Amino acid sequence: MKQFRIFVSWLLASTRSWLRPSKTRSVLALVITGLVIGVAGMVAFNATMHATNTDEFCVSCHEQQDNSLVMLEKTRHYSNASGNSAGCSDCHVPHEFVPKMIRKVQASREVWGHITGIIDTPEKYAAHAPHMKKKEIARIRANDSQECRNCHEVGRMNLSLQSTEARQFHRAMLDNDKTCIDCHAGLAHNPADMPGATVAHAEVLADSHGERGQCYTCHVSDEGPEDDNLSHENAGCVSCHGDLQAVASRELQGDVSPHQSHFIGDVACTTCHNGHTKSVTYCDACHSFDFNMPFGGSWTRGAAPLITDGEDRAAQEKAISQAPRLETDIVVVGSGGAGLAAAVSARDAGARVILLEKEPVPGGNTKLAAGGMNAAETRSQEKLGITDDKQAMVDDTMKGGQDVNDLELVKVLANNSSDSIDWLISLGADMSDVGRMGGASVKRSHRPTGGAGVGAHVAQVLWDNAVRRDTDIRFNSRMVRILKDPSNAVTGVLVHGEFTGYYVIKAEAVILATGGFSRNNKLVAGYDPKLAGFKNTNQPGATGDGLEVAQLAGAATRDLEYIQAHPTYSPVGGVLVTEAIRGNGAILVNRDGERFVNEITTRDKAAAAILAQEGGSVYLVFDDAVRQSLSKIESFIHLHIVNEGGGIELLANEIALPAANLASTIATYNGFVAAGQDTQFERPDLPRELTTAPYYAIEVTPAVHHTMGGVMIDTGARVKGVDGHAIRGLYAAGEATGGVHGANRLGGNAISDIITFGRLAGAEAAMYVKDN
Ligand code: FAD
Numbered sequence: 001m002k003q004f005r006i007f008v009s010w011l012l013a014s015t016r017s018w019l020r021p022s023k024t025r026s027v028l029a030l031v032i033t034g035l036v037i038g039v040a041g042m043v044a045f046n047a048t049m050h051a052t053n054t055d056e057f058c059v060s061c062h063e064q065q066d067n068s069l070v071m072l073e074k075t076r077h078y079s080n081a082s083g084n085s086a087g088c089s090d091c092h093v094p095h096e097f098v099p100k101m102i103r104k105v106q107a108s109r110e111v112w113g114h115i116t117g118i119i120d121t122p123e124k125y126a127a128h129a130p131h132m133k134k135k136e137i138a139r140i141r142a143n144d145s146q147e148c149r150n151c152h153e154v155g156r157m158n159l160s161l162q163s164t165e166a167r168q169f170h171r172a173m174l175d176n177d178k179t180c181i182d183c184h185a186g187l188a189h190n191p192a193d194m195p196g197a198t199v200a201h202a203e204v205l206a207d208s209h210g211e212r213g214q215c216y217t218c219h220v221s222d223e224g225p226e227d228d229n230l231s232h233e234n235a236g237c238v239s240c241h242g243d244l245q246a247v248a249s250r251e252l253q254g255d256v257s258p259h260q261s262h263f264i265g266d267v268a269c270t271t272c273h274n275g276h277t278k279s280v281t282y283c284d285a286c287h288s289f290d291f292n293m294p295f296g297g298s299w300t301r302g303a304a305p306l307i308t309d310g311e312d313r314a315a316q317e318k319a320i321s322q323a324p325r326l327e328t329d330i331v332v333v334g335s336g337g338a339g340l341a342a343a344v345s346a347r348d349a350g351a352r353v354i355l356l357e358k359e360p361v362p363g364g365n366t367k368l369a370a371g372g373m374n375a376a377e378t379r380s381q382e383k384l385g386i387t388d389d390k391q392a393m394v395d396d397t398m399k400g401g402q403d404v405n406d407l408e409l410v411k412v413l414a415n416n417s418s419d420s421i422d423w424l425i426s427l428g429a430d431m432s433d434v435g436r437m438g439g440a441s442v443k444r445s446h447r448p449t450g451g452a453g454v455g456a457h458v459a460q461v462l463w464d465n466a467v468r469r470d471t472d473i474r475f476n477s478r479m480v481r482i483l484k485d486p487s488n489a490v491t492g493v494l495v496h497g498e499f500t501g502y503y504v505i506k507a508e509a510v511i512l513a514t515g516g517f518s519r520n521n522k523l524v525a526g527y528d529p530k531l532a533g534f535k536n537t538n539q540p541g542a543t544g545d546g547l548e549v550a551q552l553a554g555a556a557t558r559d560l561e562y563i564q565a566h567p568t569y570s571p572v573g574g575v576l577v578t579e580a581i582r583g584n585g586a587i588l589v590n591r592d593g594e595r596f597v598n599e600i601t602t603r604d605k606a607a608a609a610i611l612a613q614e615g616g617s618v619y620l621v622f623d624d625a626v627r628q629s630l631s632k633i634e635s636f637i638h639l640h641i642v643n644e645g646g647g648i649e650l651l652a653n654e655i656a657l658p659a660a661n662l663a664s665t666i667a668t669y670n671g672f673v674a675a676g677q678d679t680q681f682e683r684p685d686l687p688r689e690l691t692t693a694p695y696y697a698i699e700v701t702p703a704v705h706h707t708m709g710g711v712m713i714d715t716g717a718r719v720k721g722v723d724g725h726a727i728r729g730l731y732a733a734g735e736a737t738g739g740v741h742g743a744n745r746l747g748g749n750a751i752s753d754i755i756t757f758g759r760l761a762g763a764e765a766a767m768y769v770k771d772n
């Protein structure tokens, strides 16, 4: 009984205790209840989201230009060859649990926004869509494009079914740290403003890229390019495709690559790959490679007149009436050797410089220069035991120019030539090799060790120095007018930016370094009718518009009728074959296999002698010892313009010349070399016998090469006006000027001219700005 009472009192006490509220139990109860409700909520939420995770539900809000699903249906994501189509959630809902839930929460916020009226009209949606699109692209990118890779796994993709280009490109990208979305953002939907564009039937690059996004796939905004260098657009190309070197390294080996060239600086992708018009291989402006470029057209260039009537004229006047877009101390026009030398020296003298170049690449004709740069009394000559003096350089230049030259300018050229070599060396150039050029009494033509092309090297060194000095360099920017005030002093220039239109740059001084006009056959033939229809050796920008602009600004000109044909241009390759090959020992033979001229006479005489031979073209013949002496020859071999024979007879058969004649001609020539005298054509320099097989031949013919005339300058590179007075603030240097070379320029004197006078013009203009 007692035990029963104890049990009853314990039960009552326990019941009382259980019925009394306790903190612990309350919390526990709450947690359990919360957990149950949370799990139930989550399950419900997930079930709801899952139930609404249909394409139809998504597109009930997601309207772009059209219903998103309708847009998707037009793409390969929906109707691809495999028969598997991807819907909204395949790309927009991640597969891992946590990101998936986060995405679902985001999605519910979007739906909530629709319900609460925050984004409940097509207009509000359209305004919100780019932001959402950006976020979604960033999410997929951060996710290493996992949503793409779920179907397009690298290991599972059969790249061999793709075109060679696509295969190489995908391999390189996928091996790199690029992820699918970097290039294919927007591929799933037709971008709103480029409907129907697909890579497969794209006509131009913009169509093809349009499939991946909208205008801002390439441009900063849908307004198009911001600057004429297309800086943003080119950075975009490089970020997906890699730089020139990377692209070249993916190409087939052993052939000429359009991505490996003698161009200087970082050649912009847009030089060849245009967005809204057909791409063109810029190299074809000089060569004829005929590369099969995607979305490509063929190279054409109309010489657009400078001052046009109508709309263009009105646009020019409007730009002049507006405030200048830019202001600087000196505008240098032209990025060849003269312009770059002027820019470097003006920067060193403390001036602010803007350098304009109308082409998409720098370097002008300078980058093509092959043979050398003349200079007398240099340390390189001294090291090689060559005795020379500046007066001899003056005499040779005057004689070559038929005494038409301005003697004072020739003195500046010769007397500063060794300083100019030293200056280039101080900037990083190698000018150690010295060879002989036509019309020179000694070896004075300087070039890099081993005989590499002088122009590409010098231009690269000057370019690097101009860039290092923060020169503001603008491509696709054509100077169309020099502006002056009523006192006849220069106030700036009017520029036509290919992508930004006409604008004014205010400047104290302008340096014209626009080169010659050999590429403008209309102008050439106007001064020398017998050159009508002639081929030329020059780059596309050598059209002489600097001359025209200077004349409009009142500049005096001289010697425009003297136009030089270079004797050895390859009609097969469309390139100049350097005189240095003759200088190092090659001979010229006609179709009878016979010599007909002193090979290193002046160009006018050599060109006339070639044109007098049957067919108007002849062969430049040399042996392997000459090839080894001049590395520039390798570039001609690379271009497939050199015929080769294991012996003289084999070479003769290769080029259809009478073998016995060729053998006899070479034997006779070798005899002259051994005797130290050419009794046939009085060639003054006989560097080596031609005895080392294999033998080589290049077909050559004369082509327009150099325009000796141009604007008149004084010894301070100041441009003279038609009234005989210098135009204040206007300077000029290089092939744009006349007077240095007279009636006929000597080989190697142009590079000397542009360095000496370019440097001088830069320093003089900077001094003028300081004094002004
Ligand atoms: P360029 O180098 O031609 O530069 C002028 C620049 O101005 C160009 O880029 C042009 O596009 C730009 N331009 C023109 N108009 C405008 C405008 N309105 N607005 C903006 N930019 C404009 N000489 C030698 O002494 N040794 C050699 O070995 C040698 N080899 C040569 C080989 C070849 C194939 C050629 C074509 C020439 C060679 N020459 C050589 C000659 C020499 O290269 C040129 O005379 C010299 O480089 C001219 O330099 P420049 O700076 O005056 O003009």
Ligand code: MEZ
Pocket: 369, 370, 371, 372, 437, 577, 578, 579, 580, 746, 747, 748, 749, 750
């Ligand atoms: O001065 C020239 O134009 C030159 C040397 C060209 C060349 O043959 O290389």
